[in-house]
Amino acid sequence: GEDVEQSLFLSVREGDSSVINCTYTDSSSTYLYWYKQEPGAGLQLLTYIFSNMDMKQDQRLTVLLNKKDKHLSLRIADTQTGDSAIYFCAGLGRALTFGSGTRLQVQP
Amino acid sequence: NAGVTQTPKFQVLKTGQSMTLQCAQDMNHNSMYWYRQDPGMGLRLIYYSASEGTTDKGEVPNGYNVSRLNKREFSLRLESAAPSQTSVYFCASSVEAGTSGTPEKFGPGTRLTVT
Numbered sequence: 001g002e003d004v005e006q007s008l009f010l011s012v013r014e015g016d017s018s019v020i021n022c023t024y025t026d027s028s029s030t031y032l033y034w035y036k037q038e039p040g041a042g043l044q045l046l047t048y049i050f051s052n053m054d055m056k057q058d059q060r061l062t063v064l065l066n067k068k069d070k071h072l073s074l075r076i077a078d079t080q081t082g083d084s085a086i087y088f089c090a091g092l093g094r095a096l097t098f099g100s101g102t103r104l105q106v107q108p
Numbered sequence: 109n110a111g112v113t114q115t116p117k118f119q120v121l122k123t124g125q126s127m128t129l130q131c132a133q134d135m136n137h138n139s140m141y142w143y144r145q146d147p148g149m150g151l152r153l154i155y156y157s158a159s160e161g162t163t164d165k166g167e168v169p170n171g172y173n174v175s176r177l178n179k180r181e182f183s184l185r186l187e188s189a190a191p192s193q194t195s196v197y198f199c200a201s202s203v204e205a206g207t208s209g210t211p212e213k214f215g216p217g218t219r220l221t222v223t
């Protein structure tokens with residue numbers, strides 16, 4: 001089955017760009033997703049990319065997919081304190097397989 | 109349009125007790141899912157129901173049963189709770205399991221503690 005790995009923690013200053021990385025093992029995942037989870041809350045879908053795309057941009061969010069290296073990244077431009085949360089990447093097989101999450105801390 | 113709702117929000121059980129977690133969606137989605145989230149980990153799939161009348165095991169099904177009561181509702185039952193089942197449980201739904209960019213929408217979660 002799918003195995004998805006993420007780095008655990010990222011700290012940035014407000015206004016900087018954040019880049020959260022993810023690697024996955026199952027190249028048959030049709031879609032790859034980024035979810036955001038704030039403390040005590042459920043998961044909020046941020047964006048997703050189809051597996052035949054290299055890049056997707058959505059306002060402050062840019063997703064890059066390197067299929068050869070099975071590497072997915074999420075770039076958040078102009079990071080704000082409200083972006084502080086845990087970010088999960090997930091691959092779609094029959095259901096979602098999640099990474100363990102990256103905690104993003106934004107310092108004022 | 110409430111999306112995905114879960115009850116209860118919090119629950120404390122003693123070891124050996126049973127309970128059912130309820131989930132409902134009002135988006136006319138075909139597929140529904142139950143995940144658990146342990147501290148410092150991502151979500152792991154317990155069971156899913158690709159369509160009304162079908163259920164399948166996920167990654168961590170032991171100790172759980174599910175019922176797809178109708179298209180809207182998908183319940184998760186713990187027959188004899190164990191401390192290892194202390195977790196936050198999320199229900200999700202999607203238009204069709206495993207297909208297209210119709211991402212799963214998640215409920216707010218049920219925080220379960222087993223003592």
